Amino acid sequence: MITAKEASLRNREICGLAPIIPVLVVDDAASARPLAEALVAGGLPALEVTLRTPAALDAIRAMADVPGGVVGAGTLVTPQDVKNAVAAGAKFGVSPGATDALVAACEDAGLPLLAGAATATEAMAMLEKGYDVLKFFPAEASGGAPALKAIGAPLPQIHFCPTGGVSLKNANDYLSLPNVLCAGGSWVAPADLVRDGKWDEIETLARDASKLER
Numbered sequence: 574m575i576t577a578k579e580a581s582l583r584n585r586e587i588c589g590l591a592p593i594i595p596v597l598v599v600d601d602a603a604s605a606r607p608l609a610e611a612l613v614a615g616g617l618p619a620l621e622v623t624l625r626t627p628a629a630l631d632a633i634r635a636m637a638d639v640p641g642g643v644v645g646a647g648t649l650v651t652p653q654d655v656k657n658a659v660a661a662g663a664k665f666g667v668s669p670g671a672t673d674a675l676v677a678a679c680e681d682a683g684l685p686l687l688a689g690a691a692t693a694t695e696a697m698a699m700l701e702k703g704y705d706v707l708k709f710f711p712a713e714a715s716g717g718a719p720a721l722k723a724i725g726a727p728l729p730q731i732h733f734c735p736t737g738g739v740s741l742k743n744a745n746d747y748l749s750l751p752n753v754l755c756a757g758g759s760w761v762a763p764a765d766l767v768r769d770g771k772w773d774e775i776e777t778l779a780r781d782a783s784k785l786e787r
């Protein structure tokens with residue numbers, strides 16, 4: 574079990590680890606460990622493995638004991654996803670949205686949930702449940718940093734990890750907002766570099782991202 578309050582505190586800690594949480598789509602579980610090692614070495618310890626590929630759960634298993642890393646599962650949609658993620662060793666969960674069933678499943682399983690919200694009403698619904706750290710998704714398509722800034726005016730008590738269309742170019746627009754703790758993005762682990770095992774290049778991308786100010 575984990576309460577909403579405990580989950581929010583844990584999310585705050587995870588979002589505090591680095592300015593960027595890499596959002597990872599892993600096609601081959603064999604690449605998971607060196608990928609995680611490169612990102613952690615580059616200064617990005619919190620990693621989100623999306624449950625969008627058949628290899629995702631094995632990837633989480635392979636990453637779970639990388640020293641210094643904190644591995645979570647993304648794209649949580651169903652209670653079964655939550656069970657699978659916890660069994661694989663995920664330490665936090667991320668979802669594009671939030672449903673009552675998903676929130677309850679994460680609380681029952683003791684998994685801190687970084688739930689997605691794109692509107693004031695969605696954010697307020699999660700706040701009513703006790704969650705004051707949320708993912709802003711899809712960030713760019715939902716109006717980007719200006720939209721998140723506008724949501725923060727009446728709801729400054731809710732903090733966000735914007736994800737979806739965030740890049741090295743626009744990350745600062747988000748990270749400079751008072752209601753942003755960190756951002757999520759896939760650009761630090763491009764599919765071609767992962768496929769070709771270019772771990773040094775991924776470490777460099779991670780290091781650049783880790784130096785973003787917030």
Ligand SMILES: O=C(O)C(=O)C[C@H](O)[C@H](O)COP(=O)(O)O
Binds near residue numbers: 649667668710739758
């Ligand atoms: O499936 C999830 O749970 C997600 O977290 C979705 C991701 O946030 C975005 O797909 C990342 O977007 P890009 O950085 O623009 O590639």
